[in-house]
Amino acid sequence: MIARKTLRGLAAWLALAYTVGVVSPVEGYLKFGTRIGDRIVSLRWNRIPVRYVVGDLGVVGVSADQLQGAVDRAFRTWEALETSDIRFEFAGVTSAAAVQGDGVSTLGFTNRPDLDRVLGQTSFFIDTRSGEILEADIFFNSAFQWSVAPGGEPDRFDLESVALHEIGHLLGLGHSAIGETELRPEGGRRVLAAGAVMFPIAFTAGNISARELKPDDMAGASDLYPNGALRGRTGSMSGRVTKNGGAVFGAHVIAFNLQTAALVAGFSVESDGGFTVGSLDPGVYIVRVEPIDDASVESFFSDAARVDVDFLVSYYERLVIVPGGGGTDRLEVKVTGK
Amino acid sequence: MNGRLALVASWLIVCLAAGRSAQAQGAGAPAPARVEVSASFGVDGGTKFGDRDATLTANGAGRTADSFVLFHTSTQMRRAGVVSGRLAIALGRGLAVEGAMSLNRPSVVTTVQSDVERSGTTFMLDQRLSRYSFEGSVLLHLRALRFAGGRGLPFVDAGGAYLRDVDDGHALIESGRSFHAGAGVKYYFLARRDRFLKAAGLRVQGRMEMISRGFNPAGKARRRGGGAAGVFFGF
Incomplete structure (x- = not known):
């Protein structure tokens, strides 16, 4: 099944890479970065809380309200990190499609059957003079089958898990390589195991274990948005x-x-x-x-x-x-x- | 834990025996001096910190996740030599309090095996520590068990210590504590009552320790044994 080898956020990373073209060497886990003069600066939000709106379109199996609920849970999971000061604010529901550069960060479903290996994608609008993220839009590909069931559903991808991954990109995090894959006879790779939500290949449909952040994810977010009081720890x-x-x-x-x-x-x-x-x-x-x-x-x-x-x-x-x-x-x- | 209880019980029994027979000392035997200093060299036994796996969350169609082992580790602190200096003050009738300072340099070794990409290879990783120990003990001489014409004098001791562990890069400074109980023998080559140097001889002892905190990847108290031999001088 196509979904088993879906790459999440790959297109977003490439798109960003074409624009920015470098990876920040400041710390370990990959963070998006931009070159300013002879320095490489990590991309990050300076205006916190980060405000976002959620699209009003549902898909089969997931209503608009359930989309908002799943996205909200994913944001709260990142917010709950004790060592990070990142905060988010829900700014409402929108029927408008995401428009790059309008200053509004939008999350919602978009039907992209042409992207047959992409579950979700994050795109950015940044200030290339400072590295500040001004806007980030996330779409979930409605060409796939989705679920928000508490225990997951067979053959449906868990929306909260994918939202958690894409919000990691929204924060400025790149992909983690803590994971193991195997080649599939029909081509592509299948993930055997992962040690980070930011691993670029999704778990099999029905799996909900990527709803929890792993230490690598936590370290990345804490490095970008450190809680000053705990930094010395x-x-x-x-x-x-x-x-x-x-x-x-x-x-x-x-x-x-x-x-x-x-x-x-x-x-x-x-x-x-x-x-x-x-x-x-x-x-x-x-x-x-x-x-x-x-x-x-x-x-x-x-x-x-x-x-x-x-x-x-x-x-x-x-x-x-x-x-x-x-x-x-x-x-x-x-x-x-x- | 059973070993520790047995050790403490044995020590108490010996103490009771020593107290009961304290009245029957021989008059010509060397008596512990008022102040005694000693230096010794010994071995602190190794400590196993146990095994730990580096695990990932396994993929699966099910709703619960299994673990996927990336590699397996096993860590231990190897036995190492220890040098100690001691100062004891007699309280009377065979009882003394003793302070000591010790230094040893154990290696902590982690064995990495079963790496998912290097399954046939074993990796040995190590780190050298300096362990400083500042201890206080109560020491009881078992006069009733003297041997070799009174020159051999067994004793038991028990106490606690404050530990300071420092790695070679001085990146880690960990504090810990230990409790110990043990037994040993002093053998007097010199025993006289009317000189500044009242006694001199050899001292041999063994002990068991329960160590908590300090350098401890396992995070729980662990036990180790040790032994030492040295010289003492009584004043």
């Missing part, structure tokens, strides 16, 4: 990934907390193979580095040709201590070619 790690002494660009760096089992990840996105993973709970970590081999490299980087995927999974040779309110730096993870 978290720490970071940074270093570089090398192969035969040279820099590795686009390596996926996973930090695993030995106490909490939380997985938070980032990428080596600097020219010297540098990476930083921030918003980490203090503790003892294992650092695992892998090539991006799940989904497609284009799901994560606009500059896919630079991404090195020719190396074996490796671990940093030491356990890494992350202090609260500080960072551990100069880690060098050496990988070897396949």
Whole structure:
């Protein structure tokens, strides 16, 4: 079934990538960024709460009121993060279609049968001088079967789960690579497992387990919109990934907390193979580095040709201590070619 | 936990035995000095912190999610040498209070196995710690159990300690505490009553510890054993 290999938000990422073209290297997990002069600035909302309206169209199985309810629950899930100050405000229902550049962030159903692998898509309107997000519109593709049932419904995609993912993009987060996929005989990939709501491939229809944020999602949102009072509670790690002494660009760096089992990840996105993973709970970590081999490299980087995927999974040779309110730096993870 | 209870019970029994027989000491045997200093070198036993899996949420058509193991980890603190310095003050009739400061440098080692993309490979990751221990104990000499003509003097001790764990990068500074109980023997080479240096000899001891907090990926109290040998001087 087509829906099993649906990519969420891919078109949005590509569209944004064409416009902006870079990924912020400020912290680990991918965030949308824009180059201002010689700096790369993360895209984020400056005017908080973020106001949004919801379309008044329903689809088979989901009424307009149920759409609003599912979207509202997804917004509240992001708002509930203790370590983040992001806030949202429902500004009403609209019958108007989303118009890029009108300053109104709209979420609703749109029938796009031509996008046969896209469940939802987020598009942005940004101030390229400051990196401020001015507007973000999200559509859910009504060409698919949707559900808002509390326990999910077989063969229908869970609207709240997809809304949670797209709202992550609305915040300024890119895709997470914490997940495993397998090639399907008929083409495309099927997700075996995911460790983040922001993983680019959706779970199978009927599955509702993506209604809960994972540590990687939380770290990303907390990094973009930190709760100032709690910022000193978290720490970071940074270093570089090398192969035969040279820099590795686009390596996926996973930090695993030995106490909490939380997985938070980032990428080596600097020219010297540098990476930083921030918003980490203090503790003892294992650092695992892998090539991006799940989904497609284009799901994560606009500059896919630079991404090195020719190396074996490796671990940093030491356990890494992350202090609260500080960072551990100069880690060098050496990988070897396949 | 049963081991700890058994240890405490044994210690209490020995204490009772020591008290009952304290009246029957021999007159010529060396007596513990008023102040005693000692230095020792020993081994602190390793500690297993247990296993932990890095898991993802498995995909499935069902409404509940299963776990998908990305890799498996097992972590332990390896046994390490420990150096200690002690100062004991006699309270009378074989009872003494003792303060000690110890340093050891254990390695914490995590074994990573069953990586979903490197299933046949085992990775060993480590981190070296410095552990500083500041402890206080009550020490009871078992005079009734002296041997070797009175030169051998068994004792039992129990107490607690404040721990400070620091990693080599000084990124982690963790505090903890421990409770210990143990037993040992002092062997006197020198025993005299009318000189500044009243006693000297060897000291050997073993103990069990319950440690909470400090560097502890498992998050729960853990037990370890240890032993040490050294010299003491009584004044």
